Amino acid sequence: MRVWRIEDEDEDENWNQTKRPMNDKPDNWTKLSLAARHAPPQAPREPPFGFATRIAARWASGEVLMSPAPWEKLAFRSLAFAALLMIVSVSVNYDLLDANWLHELPPADPVFGNLLEP
């Protein structure tokens, strides 16, 4: 059977399934999509009552959907990354931190040692 390749199609031609070679048996998806095209088109109805007024009023009141700034898009990802970094650094340095809590390592300055004494 002839293999239908992307390169076979001309750049300027419509690349839809009706351009398939005639000797090719239509596959299941082609048959289904061809049948689906027979569905009656849903007639574009009028906008729902009050829709245009609502949109115009929101726009006039300055309530418009601004595209978020780049830093806003990154904010949540940065927060998650920072939390992950904190967890990794704590787990890597856990021994050191643990030793400090248990006073196994003396504080660098004796002043802090006095403060930490119970």
Added chain:
Amino acid sequence: MADGLDVAACLDRVRRRDEAAARELVGHLWPLVIKIVRAHLPRALDEEDLAQEIFMKVFANLDQFRGEVPVEHWVSRVAVSTCLDRLRAQKRRPEWRWADLGEAEAEVLEAVLHNESEPHPSQGMAARELAVKLLDSLGPEDRLVINLLDLEQRPVAEISKLTGWSQTLVKVRAFRARRKMRKRLEELERDELRMMKVRQGTSSSSSSSK
């Protein structure tokens, strides 16, 4: 569009903050926007909410519209990109099984899988519903491209303009998406065979017990 609106003049009035002109523009663009929304609407999303979001984006970015292309083209692009964003936000992609299909959809599938010819035109509605169900299982980009190309029969060049993807990328995505759809249909066929075997097993066991 056939409502006789002078779009350029209407846009000028909208830029001068004329609310009545904004209403006229919404009415003029509604058929175009709702057609795109209906074709690409993710499940569990209200078409009116999505249309509203698209119109708000259109008004928010109206200053960026330079008039180099007809406003309908620009709005179509905004609508398609908004639908794509919504499809990307949809985390769950249902995998349909034979048992989940309605009677009419199962009949269409039966015809697609076992008949040489395509289903009867009167089964168009059921075929469309089945196709949309199967499209649900695809990723957002695959779903969008196959919907535009195979169901809406838009040319590659137009899809490229609407999505901002190169024509080669559109073709590659369509090629992969079609392969996935064929695989889904094969899976459904296997599922049907499995169900038939179970049914035959239960009927033979009940007849032998009699």
